[in-house]
Amino acid sequence: MKQVETTPLRRFSILRxxxxxxxxxxxxxxxxxxxxxxxxxxxxxxxxxxxxxPEGGVFIGEQALYDVPRQDDRLIGKGPDEDKYxxxxxxxxxxxxxxxxxxxxxxxxxxESARAILARDGNGYPILMxxxxxxxxxxxIGDALKDTDLKVSDRDREIxxxxxxxxxxxxxxxxxxxxxxxxxxxxxxxxVLNEKGTALVEKAPGQAILERIYExxx
Numbered sequence: 001m002k003q004v005e006t007t008p009l010r011r012f013s014i015l016r017x018x019x020x021x022x023x024x025x026x027x028x029x030x031x032x033x034x035x036x037x038x039x040x041x042x043x044x045x046x047x048x049x050x051x052x053x054p055e056g057g058v059f060i061g062e063q064a065l066y067d068v069p070r071q072d073d074r075l076i077g078k079g080p081d082e083d084k085y086x087x088x089x090x091x092x093x094x095x096x097x098x099x100x101x102x103x104x105x106x107x108x109x110x111x112e113s114a115r116a117i118l119a120r121d122g123n124g125y126p127i128l129m130x131x132x133x134x135x136x137x138x139x140x141i142g143d144a145l146k147d148t149d150l151k152v153s154d155r156d157r158e159i160x161x162x163x164x165x166x167x168x169x170x171x172x173x174x175x176x177x178x179x180x181x182x183x184x185x186x187x188x189x190x191x192v193l194n195e196k197g198t199a200l201v202e203k204a205p206g207q208a209i210l211e212r213i214y215e216x217x218x
Contacts, residue, residue: 126207128190137188144216172205
């Protein structure tokens with residue numbers, strides 16, 4: 001077999017071609033030692049004084065809601081006698097809306113007050129506020145309307161609307177209106193809408209209609 005003589009120049013060329021790969025391997029092997037390890041620097045963080053709450057104020061953030069037990073021991077790993085940590089279940093969210101309730105179809109308790117309040121919204125329009133369940137509010141309003149001169153031509157419990165025929169004495173300017181029940185954070189709100197349900201009626205006729213219903217709710 002013919003042997004190829006390796007001259008100094010050729011050896012230098014071969015070594016130069018292998019040099020980048022060798023440096024890359026060395027970088028991978030020793031790369032971690034080039035970077036500072038700051039994973040435990042949080043232990044040196046300064047502890048500040050607790051927040052000072054102004055007089056009359058309430059601060060609820062001082063205690064952790066989901067505190068991790070034995071957190072100092074966990075820095076060195078799980079012990080042989082340590083049970084698996086089970087995180088607490090977060091609180092359930094409450095969804096507001098005309099959604100079915102567990103006792104949706106139960107009748108309103110006999111003899112219980114409707115607990116209605118005649119009030120005004122943020123724009124000064126009259127409303128009724130009822131601190132009761134939607135199903136019961138619907139029944140209370142329906143019973144109250146039977147004893148008034150406001151005639152119910154139709155109703156839709158799913159969207160919370162009574163369709164009313166309104167006598168001229170209420171000076172509504174129209175013969176029909178909608179009585180709308182809505183869920184709010186403060187209870188069931190009852191308002192008077194125009195016949196198309198697109199806007200509240202004028203304040204004076206709306207007040208007169210709700211006052212008449214409120215008289216029968218008391």
